[in-house]
Amino acid sequence: xxxxxxxxxxxxxxxxxxxxxxxxxxxxxxxxxxxxxxxxxxxxxxxxxxxxxxxxxxxxxxxxxxx
Numbered sequence: 001x002x003x004x005x006x007x008x009x010x011x012x013x014x015x016x017x018x019x020x021x022x023x024x025x026x027x028x029x030x031x032x033x034x035x036x037x038x039x040x041x042x043x044x045x046x047x048x049x050x051x052x053x054x055x056x057x058x059x060x061x062x063x064x065x066x067x
Contacts, residue, residue, distance in 0.1 A: 005040035006047050026050045 010032075013024025020029040027035070031046050038046070 003040040003044070005043050008035060009047060009050055026053055 009025040009027065011024040013022075015023045016029060017023055021027070022029075022032060025032075027046060027050065035043065035046075
């Protein structure tokens, strides 16, 4: 069975930081360059990594301030 590829995580906010990671989508420059040639499984691995990073960032930020 062929796995369906995820949509690109690109947010059209393409700014690389010093670590060559996009501040918009969170992918590395290598991941961005290789995205179109990756298998669906590889793309899903990138999406999973991005989600883990986002969850860690939310946890590190702590609870939202009360209104």
